[in-house]
Each structure stands twice: as structure tokens, then as C-alpha cells.
Amino acid sequence: MKKILTLSVLLLITAALVFAGGQGDSSSAPQRTFVTIGTGGVTGVYYPTGGAISKMVNQKYDDYGIKATVESTAGSVFNVNAILAGDLEFGIVQSDIQFQAYNGTSDWKEAGPQEKLRAVFSIHPESVTLLAADDANIETFEDIKGKIINIGSPGSGQRGNAIDIMNAYGIDWETDIKVESLKPSEAAKMLQDGRIDAYFYxxxxxxxxxxxxxxxxxxxxxxxxxxxxxxxASYPFYAASFIPISEYPNATNTADVATFGVKATLCTSSDVSDDVVYAITKEVFENLDTFKGLHPAFAVLTAESMLTGLSAPLHDGALKYFKEVGLK
Structure with a gap:
């Protein structure tokens, strides 16, 4: 009986040592971290952009222990608020919305400056685009008066852009046009069905x-x-732009179309770990050629251009990487 008891004790001790050894091995592995990237509507560029970033990071899960997922959202304003509330770790945000949030203007006039907002890097240029049905008789911008115009859903950056340009033209968006507030994924069908005359995106x-x-x-x-x-002159985050008509062979335009635009930027909060932000920044920049091949809108990107259009402070994790490679 004593021999059996002694053997049982030895087996328990051995099992405990093996378990402890296993625990010691796992402590050397990276701690698992789950992050969500807020994007925009599924028909836009934000959604595949978030997917491209998450794909690159997830491929290095064994190195960083980071599992990234993508969420389709209402857009830039939503993403900023969700980041600051801790509901998202990252979000793709228009450069103008980034500026407004950090400085406490526009949608954040009452709340004040959102000082925890941080920039990671900028991505592709985005053009403020107005598409009209030919039979709506909208040839110039001023022709939108009295027409049914979709300006985008509340919480989207495009809605703010549309209002800015209408204000610049002296058009009161609340009285001079008939407003629709559809998502871009709904707007194309509504235009074809004759239920709207034009839409911004x-x-x-x-x-x-x-x-x-x-x-x-x-x-x-x-x-x-x-x-x-x-x-x-009034808004430093805007720049002249154009729509490449070669990408739309079925549009009735015959040449590139002048407009203006912003940049898409990846944002986060100062509360997010430096290590996580560093890892994501490193993977995108060290595989930039791969990243650029994931969507035609990324073709113009350079490492240097991806540090422009940022009006919130860089996150310390991103800044660490940029200093290491001589970009800052």
C-alpha cells in the first residue's frame, strides 16, 4: 500500500513538473491580442483596405500573436467615436475627419478635442465624387438645386464633404436640394431605379x-x-483631385473630371499598445509592394506619401517604426 501511495505521489510530482515546464514554454510565445479594424461600406475602398491590412498581420500571427478582424461600419465619424470608446482598436478615417476630431470642430464641437486620437499612417487619396443621371439635367454643380441628391448616411465623412462643397457654392443643403441619406451600396441602384438624381461619394x-x-x-x-x-484655402486637409474616366468606360464623360479630395488614414487611440501598433505598421511598410497590389487605388502609394495628410499625432508605436527606418 505504501509503495502504491509513494508511486502515486511521484506520478503527481512528475505531472506537475511537466505541466510547469509546458507553462514555461508557452510564456515565451507572444501574448494573443485581438484587434478590430473599422472600415466603411462593403462597396468602398475602406473595406478591402481593412481586409488587406488584417490579412498581412494575421499571416504573422506566430510572430506577433495578433489576430485582426474587419468590421463594415458607417464610415469615418463612426470609426473615430468607436475607437475613442474602445469598441474598435483601429479605424480608417478621412483626413478631414481626423483633423476635425482631434481639434474638436464639426461633429466634435460640443465634445471638444479628441486628444486620445492617434494617426498610424495615411493610405490612398479619395476624391469627392458626384455622379448624376444624364436625364436629371445636372451638367454643372449649381444644377443640383431642386434635385434629389444622396449626400451619404449620418456618421460618414462623405456627408461632411458634400455639405462643405455645397456651402462653398452657396447652396443650402437643407432647403435647396431634396436630401437622401443612403449608404453608397444602396445609391447606385437608387440612381438606376430613378429614385435619386445624383449622389456624392x-x-x-x-x-x-x-x-x-x-x-x-x-x-x-x-x-x-x-x-x-x-x-x-479654408480647409488645409483638402487638395485638388480628378476622377480617371478610363476606369469607367460606360460613363458618358469623355475626359477626366476635375474635383477635390482627402486621404484615407489609419487611426487608433493612445490607449492601444505600442507593440500592436508597431507590428501593424511594420508589416504594411515592409511589404508595401504586396500591399499596393491588393487594390488599384493603392498603386500611387510610396512610404513617404503615407506619412502625409496626418493631422493627429502619430501613435508612439508607429513613430518607433518610422524612426527605425529613417522616415522620421
Whole structure:
């Protein structure tokens, strides 16, 4: 009986040592971290952008222990608020919305400056784009008066852009047009069904929504947005841009269309770990050629250009990487 008891004790001790050894081995592995990247509508460029970033990070799970997922959201304003509330770790945000949030203007006038907001890097340029049905008789921007115009859902950056340019033209968006507040994924069908005359969308090109909207039986064209000097002087985050008509062979335009735009940026909070932000920044920048091949809108990217258009402070994790490689 004593021998059996002694043997049992020895077996228990051995099992405990083996378990402890296993525990010691696992402590050397990276701690698991789950992050969510807020994007935008599924027809825009934000959603595949978030998918591209998460794919690159998830491939290095054994190195970093980071598991990234993507969430389709209402857009930039939503993403900023969700980041600051801790509901998202990262979000893709228009550069103008980043500026407004950090400085406490526009949607954050009452709440004040969102000082925990941090920039990671900028991504593709986005053009403020207005597409109109040919039979709506909207040839110039001023022609939108009295028409049914979709300006985007509340909480989207495109809605703010649309209001900014209408204000610049002296058009009261609440009284001079008939407003719809649809998501871009709904707008193309509504245009083709004759339920709206035109719609705004701030997005990188080429874009699926505009390809759909210009490929139906109701012919459509992009409306030029010119006379923007005062707008650009008032808002430093805007820049002149154009819509490459070669990407939309079914649109009735015959040349590139002038407009203006912003940049898409990856944002986070100062509360997010430096190690996590460093790892994500490193994977994107060290595999930039791969990243650029994931969407046509990324073709113009360079490491240097991805540090422009940032109006919130860089996150310490991103700054650490940029200093290491001589970008800062």
C-alpha cells in the first residue's frame, strides 16, 4: 500500500513538473491580442483596405500573436467615436475627419478635442465624387438645386464633404436640394431605379458603386467640381483631385473630371499598445509592394506619401517604426 501511495505521489510530482515546464514554454510565445479594424461600406475602398491590412498581420500571427478582424461600419465619424470608446482598436478615417476630431470642430464641437486620437499612417487619396443621371439635367454643380441628391448616411465623412462643397457654392443643403441619406451600396441602384438624381461619394478610384451606377440602362456621368480655391484655402486637409474616366468606360464623360479630395488614414487611440501598433505598421511598410497590389487605388502609394495628410499625432508605436527606418 505504501509503495502504491509513494508511486502515486511521484506520478503527481512528475505531472506537475511537466505541466510547469509546458507553462514555461508557452510564456515565451507572444501574448494573443485581438484587434478590430473599422472600415466603411462593403462597396468602398475602406473595406478591402481593412481586409488587406488584417490579412498581412494575421499571416504573422506566430510572430506577433495578433489576430485582426474587419468590421463594415458607417464610415469615418463612426470609426473615430468607436475607437475613442474602445469598441474598435483601429479605424480608417478621412483626413478631414481626423483633423476635425482631434481639434474638436464639426461633429466634435460640443465634445471638444479628441486628444486620445492617434494617426498610424495615411493610405490612398479619395476624391469627392458626384455622379448624376444624364436625364436629371445636372451638367454643372449649381444644377443640383431642386434635385434629389444622396449626400451619404449620418456618421460618414462623405456627408461632411458634400455639405462643405455645397456651402462653398452657396447652396443650402437643407432647403435647396431634396436630401437622401443612403449608404453608397444602396445609391447606385437608387440612381438606376430613378429614385435619386445624383449622389456624392468620397472614395478612391476605381470604385464598385460607380462601376455599377454607370453600367445600367440609365446613363450617368460625373459632374465636375471646380471653383474650389476658397475651399482649399479654408480647409488645409483638402487638395485638388480628378476622377480617371478610363476606369469607367460606360460613363458618358469623355475626359477626366476635375474635383477635390482627402486621404484615407489609419487611426487608433493612445490607449492601444505600442507593440500592436508597431507590428501593424511594420508589416504594411515592409511589404508595401504586396500591399499596393491588393487594390488599384493603392498603386500611387510610396512610404513617404503615407506619412502625409496626418493631422493627429502619430501613435508612439508607429513613430518607433518610422524612426527605425529613417522616415522620421
Amino acid at each position: 468620397t472614395v478612391g478610384h476605381p470604385n464598385g458603386s460607380f462601376k455599377e451606377a454607370t453600367s445600367g440602362t440609365r446613363k450617368a456621368h460625373f459632374v465636375p467640381i471646380t471653383n474650389i480655391d476658397d475651399l482649399l
